[in-house]
Amino acid sequence: MSMVLLALAMLVSLVAAAFCAGAETGFLSVSRGRILHMARQGGAHAKIVQRALSDLPRTMTALLVGNNLAAVSYSSASAELSAVVFAGAPVVQAAWGAAAALAMICLGEFLPKLFLSARPLSRTLALAPFWRVMSRVLVPLGSVLQSAISRFLPRREPKVRMTPQTVLRILEDRKDGVKLTDFESALVGRIMVLRARGSAVTPESLLAALDGEPGEDS
Numbered sequence: 100m101s102m103v104l105l106a107l108a109m110l111v112s113l114v115a116a117a118f119c120a121g122a123e124t125g126f127l128s129v130s131r132g133r134i135l136h137m138a139r140q141g142g143a144h145a146k147i148v149q150r151a152l153s154d155l156p157r158t159m160t161a162l163l164v165g166n167n168l169a170a171v172s173y174s175s176a177s178a179e180l181s182a183v184v185f186a187g188a189p190v191v192q193a194a195w196g197a198a199a200a201l202a203m204i205c206l207g208e209f210l211p212k213l214f215l216s217a218r219p220l221s222r223t224l225a226l227a228p229f230w231r232v233m234s235r236v237l238v239p240l241g242s243v244l245q246s247a248i249s250r251f252l253p254r255r256e257p258k259v260r261m262t263p264q265t266v267l268r269i270l271e272d273r274k275d276g277v278k279l280t281d282f283e284s285a286l287v288g289r290i291m292v293l294r295a296r297g298s299a300v301t302p303e304s305l306l307a308a309l310d311g312e313p314g315e316d317s
Contacts, residue, residue: 105180109199112173113207119166121211122230125223126151126158128216131302137224144227151230153301161234161241173203 131152137145151158177199185191215222293300 102180102183105176105183108176109173109180112169112176113203116166116169116173116203116207117211118226118229118233119162119169120208121215122223122226123159123162123166124212125215125219125226126155126162128219129223130220133220135302142224144224147227147231148223151234153303157238157241157245158234160245161237164241164244165233165237169207170203173207174199 126148129148129152134145134148134152138149177196181192181195181199185195215226289304290300293304298304
C-alpha cells in the first residue's frame, strides 16, 4: 500500500510541476492584446488569464512556489519509493534516481514549455480553469513567502522617477535620427498622464486611452 501511495505522489507531483512550467510559459508568451479583447467579449477563460496577467509578478511567484513544492515532493517520494523497492541495492537506487531526475526534466519542464510555446493562446486558455483552482492556494502562499523575503531581504535599489523632462532628455540624446510614430507618441503621452495622476500604468488603462474609450481622461 505504501508503494502505491508513493507512486501516486510521484505522479501527482510530476503533473503539478508540468502544469506550473507550462502555465509559466503560456502566461509569458500569450498576446495580452488578444486576451484583453477576448475578455471584453465575455470569454470566461480569457477573463481568468487576464486576471493572472494583470499582476504578472504575483502570478509568476505563485507558479515558482508551486513548481518548487512539486519538485521537492517528487524527489522525496521517488527516494522513498526507491528505498522501499530496491532496499540493499545502492547501484539500482542510483540508477532509479537518475531516471527519475531525467523524467522530471523532460516531462515536468521541457515538454510542457515546448507544448505551450507552440500555441500559447489556445493552450493557455485551456489551462485557465485549472489555474483558477490552483491559484487559490498558490497565490496566497506565494504572497506570504514574498512578504517574508522582502522583510528579511529588503530591496536597496534606488527608485528612479520618470518625469516628462527625463523622457525628453532621452529622446534628445538619440543619435540615429529615428522619429517616434504617432502611436509611440500617444503611448508616451498617456504614460506621463497616468504617472502625473498617480494612477497605475496597466495594459487596460493604456489600451482604453488609445482606443478612445471614456475612462480616466474624462
